[in-house]
Amino acid sequence: MAAPKKAAAQDTSQGTSSGGSPPKFTREQELAALRDMLLIRRFEEKAGQLYGMGAIGGFCHLYIGQEAVVVGMQMALKDGDQVITGYRDHGHMLACGMEAKGVMAELTGRRGGYSKGKGGSMHMFSVEKKFYGGHGIVGAQVSLGTGLAFANWYRGNDSVSVAYFGDGAANQGQVYESFNMAELWKLPVIYVIENNRYAMGTAVSRASAQQDFSRRGASFNIPGKQVDGMDVRAVKAAGEEAAAWCRAGKGPFILEMQTYRYRGHSMSDPAKYRTREEVEKVRHDQDPIEQVRNRLLAAKVSEQELKAIDAEVRDIVNASAEFAQSDPEPDVAELYTDVYR
Ligand SMILES: Cc1ncc(C[n+]2csc(CCOP(=O)(O)OP(=O)(O)O)c2C)c(N)n1
Ligand SMILES: [Mg+2]
Numbered sequence: 001m002a003a004p005k006k007a008a009a010q011d012t013s014q015g016t017s018s019g020g021s022p023p024k025f026t027r028e029q030e031l032a033a034l035r036d037m038l039l040i041r042r043f044e045e046k047a048g049q050l051y052g053m054g055a056i057g058g059f060c061h062l063y064i065g066q067e068a069v070v071v072g073m074q075m076a077l078k079d080g081d082q083v084i085t086g087y088r089d090h091g092h093m094l095a096c097g098m099e100a101k102g103v104m105a106e107l108t109g110r111r112g113g114y115s116k117g118k119g120g121s122m123h124m125f126s127v128e129k130k131f132y133g134g135h136g137i138v139g140a141q142v143s144l145g146t147g148l149a150f151a152n153w154y155r156g157n158d159s160v161s162v163a164y165f166g167d168g169a170a171n172q173g174q175v176y177e178s179f180n181m182a183e184l185w186k187l188p189v190i191y192v193i194e195n196n197r198y199a200m201g202t203a204v205s206r207a208s209a210q211q212d213f214s215r216r217g218a219s220f221n222i223p224g225k226q227v228d229g230m231d232v233r234a235v236k237a238a239g240e241e242a243a244a245w246c247r248a249g250k251g252p253f254i255l256e257m258q259t260y261r262y263r264g265h266s267m268s269d270p271a272k273y274r275t276r277e278e279v280e281k282v283r284h285d286q287d288p289i290e291q292v293r294n295r296l297l298a299a300k301v302s303e304q305e306l307k308a309i310d311a312e313v314r315d316i317v318n319a320s321a322e323f324a325q326s327d328p329e330p331d332v333a334e335l336y337t338d339v340y341r
Contacts, residue, residue, distance in 0.1 A: 014191035022233035027299065033075065033232045034089045035309050037067035039090040041289060042317045043100055044263075047090065047107055051267050055325060056107045059136070060121045063091035065262035068288035072164060072235025076243055080157065084132040084145040086192075087122040088261075092164065096131040098124070100320035109154040110327035111193055117330045118338065139172030141165060142191065146178040149189035149252070160246045164192045168199025170213055176220075179252070183220040188246035190239070191217070191254045194229070196261045201273040213256035222252050229257030230286040260286070 025033065044062045051060050063070075066088075074083075074095040085092045089270065106113025108125050112126040122136045132148060135141040145163025152159045169175065170193050182189050193213045197204055204211050214224030223245070227238040234246050235257065242253035260282045264271050293306060 002329065016101075018278065019063050022228075023232050024238045025236075025295075027075070027296075027301065029075070030292055030296050030299075031301075031305075031309070033068075033071055034289065034296065034306070035313065036071045036074070036095060037289050037292070038309060038313045039093050039100070039316065040064075040067045040071070042313050043094060043104070043320070046321050047104065048263070048267070050104075050108065050321060050324070052196070056121070057088065057109070060107065060267050061088040061265065062267075063088050063261070064261045065282070065288075066194060066196060066229070066257075066259045067091060068232040068235055068291075069229045069257045069259055070164070071190065072232040072237045073190075073192060075232075075236045076239025077160070078243075079160040080130065080166035081243070082130045082132055082145075082148045082152075082159065082161040084141045084161065084165070085134070085147060085318050086138065086141055086166065086169065087134070087178060088137050088166075089122065089124070089134045091123060093126070093129075093131055093134075093312060096126065096129040098126050098129050098131060100316050101323045102318035104324035105327050108324040108327075109329060110324055111330050112323060112327040115339065116334065118334070124319045139169040140175050142169070142175045143178045145191075146182050146187060146252075147191055149182065149187035149246075150185070153185065153187050158188075158247050160188045160190060160243050162190045162192055164194055165315060166199065167193065167195040167197070167204050167213060168202065168207065170195075170216055171208060175216075179217050179220045179222055182252040183217070183222050186249060186251035189240045190246060190253045191222075191252060193254065193256045194259055195256055196259050198265070198273065200265045201269065201271075203273060214254055216256075217252070217254045222254055223314060224256060226258060230261035230282075230288045231291060 041064055042062045048062055050056045070091050083092055083096055090103055101112045106115055107121055109117040111117050122134050124134045142163050142165050145161050148161035195213050214226045215222055225238055228234040237254050242255055245253045262279055
């Protein structure tokens with residue numbers, strides 16, 4: 001199985017601008033991207049540890065390797081824009097500004113968690129931060145995200161919704177029903193396909209007739225673009241282009257983010273479908289965080305400044321883990337509140 005290509009942004013739309021190397025970031029943007037990606041990485045590493053210790057139960061899908069996608073997209077959005085995704089959702093929550101403490105405590109099933117400890121990894125929401133879940137049904141968030149866009153269109157505001165889904169989810173039927181409606185009604189939705197080369201354990205080449213996911217909207221006339229999802233600058237630039245398209249009333253836009261997940265699909269994945277060497281090669285050649293760190297070092301940002309970011313992030317993550325283990329579990333009387341029965 002081939003590792004993700006280093007894609008220059010490749011345009012498959014009708015008339016949007018072509019790719020090339022992404023625009024440079026300012027020093028401040030590089031530092032902000034580094035900090036936000038590092039927060040996700042360290043948070044996910046800690047979640048993996050807590051899972052191993054038995055402090056987290058149930059399903060848990062880590063986002064390690066894919067950090068540049070959500071961080072770059074978030075840099076392209078503005079207040080009021082909404083985000084919805086599947087079950088690999090911790091990174092999206094943190095990027096939306098949800099607190100590490102509340103997310104970690106939800107993973108451990110504690111009162112202070114975003115769903116009062118009753119939802120777990122795949123079921124967290126924050127209307128305040130415009131994060132709409134966290135969905136375990138593969139592909140369902142695409143229809144729901146299209147609904148968010150419909151609401152924005154109906155209300156006449158200029159907000160955009162971003163619906164994230166995977167290469168595997170891209171083969172679900174409701175995705176195409178949503179594409180049809182979104183283009184027909186020119187809804188302001190960005191479909192971000194996080195192509196991490198595998199569904200649960202099935203390589204894209206074994207499951208997908210059309211492996212260029214940016215073309216998945218072609219029969220609906222939805223423009224699409226392939227993006228190097230390991231380069232946060234390329235992601236931001238593509239996100240800005242897609243958001244401008246949506247805000248101009250031109251309808252939906254598809255971004256295929258070529259990315260990679262380093263860990264198993266979930267915590268119980270023997271990963272027999274790929275080699276260790278493949279993972280190591282992507283880590284070594286394309287790691288999204290190392291790319292930014294190396295650029296900062298080349299620009300003479302001091303090791304000390306980078307270490308300060310490391311320390312700040314570690315403090316946040318450690319505090320979240322402490323809270324997630326000391327906060328009480330929900331009272332038994334809470335068993336039937338806030339749930340459908
Ligand atoms: C409707 C539905 N079918 C199957 C599953 C089981 N399932 C969970 S994740 C997954 C693979 C999805 O892969 P992809 O969309 O590439 O996302 P990734 O896990 O790579 O982020 C499957 C088949 C499910 N949760 N829902
Ligand atoms: Mg996938």
